[in-house]
Amino acid sequence: MASSSTESLRQLYEELPxxxxxxxTSGRGALDGLYRMSLTTAQYARTRAIVPSEGSLILNAGCGSGWETLILAEANPGARLVVCDLSAESVRVTERRLRYHGFVNVELHALNLFDLEQLGLQFDFISLNDVLYLLDDPVAGLKVLKRVLKPDGILRANLHHAYQREVIFRMQKAFQLLGLFELPTPEASNLVREFMNNLVSDEARAALRWNPEIYKDDTNMRANYLLPSDKGFLIPDLMRMLKEAELGLVCLVDYSDWDPALLFKEMPEWLKTELDKLSPADQNHFYELIYPNHRLIDFWAEHPGSSIVFPWSDTDWLGGTVQLNPVLADNPEFRQNFGKAYEKKLEFAMNWPGASRGRLKILPEQMTWLGSLLQGPTPVITLVEQANQAKKLEPETAQEQVLTYLTGLEEFLFVMLDPGAK
Ligand SMILES: C[S@@+](CC[C@H](N)C(=O)[O-])C[C@H]1O[C@@H](n2cnc3c(N)ncnc32)[C@H](O)[C@@H]1O
Structure with missing residues (x-):
């Protein structure tokens, strides 16, 4: 039997997928979303192996109106998608969206994710965006997802951040006290608008994160001030929940946006020494205590201990083949901009849009060899030769420059290395 909170969520999303x-609207421009939902990117972060999406089985649990599903389909060419949501109307909208964009290798179910085992399937990749924090018992949800995850599969999910969203949680409590959660959506939304419009100043509205443009839309109202079952979490909560569900953390999906170094003009030496003593999760926790700017704690998880990542050696690099992350290589806008910088020898800023992570500036003279990655996977040694010819450098200097750039780009998953036969 569904709990009363599950039933109110179902009703909410029946009304407003x-x-x-x-x-x-196409999902192809949503580069940051494509990055977050790409199986190849997640597997590379997990094991440093380049795993193609072709032929994989992907689950989208809590698909909503199918915007996430569309991005998943676009980020993972050749994958088969299985999609479920509590709300049958949401599943219908998802089906319409996918059909409109020509994706047919999809199986859709109006199903509670707690019943997923009924499908008898095991998945290579599971994505559930903006769902986990709505469940009465998120750990029980994670346990079910673990049971349908292949031994080397990856789960990508997220939780609302307790501090970043603190104002919204307070307002939800205030509007609950006033009985607004019991009213039909249009009426409750209008009362929130009236409440905000009558606040004494713009400062007061801004402090409550009011934006009249955004909240013209009842769906956005229901996703924030009037969202039932919403809950907030911190990094230690995530670590406890994963432990209870017997899952291991690969890393945060936007890991480099949680780097304490981003918070300082120059980090004092004593602080660097102390932070180096902390585990990666505690470093993330330190970041959120100082500067909680992320709405979501977005993470990749795996069966515990199923992967260990060693950094590549120079020998791996020099004997290997490097390629652009397929999310970039398949993106027409990126190809056009990167191609233009290559042709015209312009500086190029590499970044995942919407992210401060990995903003690497590539100087025009480095584009002369890096640009050839647009042709496809390229032996690193060929890039060294190209750098050598273009810049008339000593061979060792060319090699050093190429490896410095490639390792920097790889750290932020812009490029991937196949070290070749061992
Ligand atoms: C905030 S929406 C997110 C939609 C979509 N994942 C996205 O990010 O665009 C939450 C969705 O999760 C679904 N949901 C909530 N609890 C669920 C459950 N137990 N099983 C399946 N779907 C659920 C809701 O019906 C709703 O469509």
């Missing part, structure tokens, strides 16, 4: 994005 989320998010309210037009069916015809």
């Amino acid at each position: 989320y998010p309210n994005v037009p069916i015809s």
Whole structure:
């Protein structure tokens, strides 16, 4: 039997499938979303192996109106998708969206994710975006997902951040006290608008994160001030929950946006020494205590201990083949901009849009050899030769420059290395 909170969520999303994005909008421009939902990117972060998405089986649990599903389909060419949501209407909208964009290798179910084992399937990759924090018992949800995850599969999910979203949680409590959660959505939304418009100043509205443009839309109202079952978490909560579900953390999906070094003009030596003593999770916790700017704690998880990542050696690099992350290589806008910088010898800023992580500036003279990655996977030694010819450098200097750039780009998953036969 579904709990009363599950039933109210089902009813909410029957009425307002989320998010309210037009069916015809393409997901191909959503580069940051494509990065977050790419199986190849997640597997590379997990094991440093380049695993193609072709032929993989991917689950989207809590698909909503199918915007996430569309990005998943676009980020993972050749994969078969299985999709479920509590709300049958959300599943119908997802089906319409996918069909409109030509994706047919999809199986759709109006199903509670707690019943997923009924499908008798095991997945290579599971994505559930903006769902886990809505469950009465997120750990029980993680346990079910673990049972349908292949031994070397990856789960990508996220939790609302307790501090970043603190104002919204307070307002939810205030509007609950006023009985607004019991009213039909249009009426409750209008009362929130009236409440905000009558606050004494713009400062007061801004402090409550009011934005009249965004909240013209009832779906956005229901996703924030009037969202039932919403909960906030911190990194130690995530670590406890994964432990209870017997899952291991690969890393945060936007790991480099949680780097304490981002917070300082120059980090004092004593602080660097102390932070180096902390585990990666405690470093992330330190970051969120100082500067909680991320709405979501977005993470990749795996069966515990199923992977260990060793950094590549110079020999691995020099004997290997390097390629652009397929999310970039398949993106027409990126190809155009990168190609233009290559042709015209311009500086190029590498970054995942919407992210401060990995903003690497590539100088025009380095584009002369890096640009050839647009042709496809390239032996690193060929890039060294190209750098050598273009810049008339000593061979050792060319090699050093190429490896410095490639390792920097690889750290942020812009490029991937196949070290070749061992
Ligand atoms: C905030 S929406 C997110 C939609 C989509 N994942 C996205 O990010 O665009 C949450 C969705 O999770 C679904 N959901 C909540 N609890 C669920 C459960 N136990 N099983 C399946 N779906 C669930 C809701 O019906 C709703 O469509």
